[in-house]
Amino acid sequence: MRENDFLAWITAQTPAHPRVAVGIGDDMGVVRPGGGAGEAGGEGVAGVLLKIDQCLDRVHYDLRRHSAAEAGRKAVNRCLSDCAGMACVPAAVMVAVTLPRNGEGSGEAFAKDLFLACRDAAAAFDCPLVGGDTATWDGPLAITVAAMGEMPGGTGGKGAAPVLRSGARAGDTLFVSGRLGGSILGRHLTFEPRIRLARALAEALGTGDGGGLHALMDVSDGLAQDMPRLCAASGVGAEVYAGRLPIHPDAERLAGQDGMPAGLHALADGEDYELLMAVDPEAVPELIGVAEHGAGRGVGLTAIGTVTAGGGLALVDERGGRHGWPRAGWEHRSAG
Numbered sequence: 503m504r505e506n507d508f509l510a511w512i513t514a515q516t517p518a519h520p521r522v523a524v525g526i527g528d529d530m531g532v533v534r535p536g537g538g539a540g541e542a543g544g545e546g547v548a549g550v551l552l553k554i555d556q557c558l559d560r561v562h563y564d565l566r567r568h569s570a571a572e573a574g575r576k577a578v579n580r581c582l583s584d585c586a587g588m589a590c591v592p593a594a595v596m597v598a599v600t601l602p603r604n605g606e607g608s609g610e611a612f613a614k615d616l617f618l619a620c621r622d623a624a625a626a627f628d629c630p631l632v633g634g635d636t637a638t639w640d641g642p643l644a645i646t647v648a649a650m651g652e653m654p655g656g657t658g659g660k661g662a663a664p665v666l667r668s669g670a671r672a673g674d675t676l677f678v679s680g681r682l683g684g685s686i687l688g689r690h691l692t693f694e695p696r697i698r699l700a701r702a703l704a705e706a707l708g709t710g711d712g713g714g715l716h717a718l719m720d721v722s723d724g725l726a727q728d729m730p731r732l733c734a735a736s737g738v739g740a741e742v743y744a745g746r747l748p749i750h751p752d753a754e755r756l757a758g759q760d761g762m763p764a765g766l767h768a769l770a771d772g773e774d775y776e777l778l779m780a781v782d783p784e785a786v787p788e789l790i791g792v793a794e795h796g797a798g799r800g801v802g803l804t805a806i807g808t809v810t811a812g813g814g815l816a817l818v819d820e821r822g823g824r825h826g827w828p829r830a831g832w833e834h835r836s837a838g
């Protein structure tokens with residue numbers, strides 16, 4: 503079963519609950535402590551944000567080539583990237599590791615290096631590691647990271663509501679941070695979660711009702727897969743201009759090696775851990791301010807397209823020709 507199909511099945515088996523403000527299907531779940539209606543954060547959803555993520559040897563890293571520090575850092579940062587995808591700040595993480603008895607990833611020194619890397623990756627965002635679990639087995643290393651996120655400044659302030667995938671509206675401008683593609687050449691291990699950028703955008707543009715940052719998610723599986731998710735959650739279509747995609751030099755390098763167009767690498771490779779967002783056109787000046795003078799400096803924000811009322815997703819070439827959306831992208835076969 504493909505991951506999207508399995509997630510759809512799970513969602514159908516998970517009934518609504520008064521405590522759940524945002525259930526399965528966004529970057530993080532949002533839970534109202536106490537189960538009450540919840541105080542609106544900036545006239546939007548409010549609550550505690552939760553995320554859990556797995557990071558497996560030979561799937562997300564390869565211990566024949568990568569160190570404990572690289573694996574641990576990636577495991578935590580993948581989870582923190584989803585915090586960025588909601589524009590929240592990580593309040594705490596927990597890490598469960600299943601350590602192999604033998605081979606790569608076994609031994610006390612490895613386990614200690616792994617723990618320290620996880621602790622330090624979270625500490626880079628002033629986020630404490632508050633617990634976890636360890637077990638040993640005959641299989642490969644598995645690292646599971648759970649994060650709790652919160653909206654800074656309590657409730658009611660500008661940018662105090664988490665930004666969901668479901669808020670994009672027709673006419674919004676689509677932006678992506680950074681450059682895409684070719685992360686397999688190393689960036690999938692060394693990326694920085696865009697938490698500071700997401701917070702800066704949330705505060706400058708505003709979130710929730712009346713805010714200019716309408717929808718947000720992190721690009722973990724590639725734009726080819728993640729753009730349809732944002733559109734589906736929002737019930738909208740999109741036109742993306744192929745010539746405007748910010749192509750990473752690593753995508754060009756890979757294209758030189760395998761002959762695949764660099765633009766296709768940018769769309770389909772995945773593990774970019776950049777931000778995809780739908781922005782009210784009236785808030786674009788504030789976004790440019792963040793891009794040029796704030797947390798976006800050195801990262802970059804590129805307008806790649808427009809949200810449409812319907813009509814599905816289209817890739818538009820430089821001559822205005824419309825093409826079907828590329829279906830390629832990284833889809834984990836096993837869900838979870």
Ligand SMILES: [Mg+2]
Nearest residue numbers: 529584587720
């Ligand atoms: Mg995500």
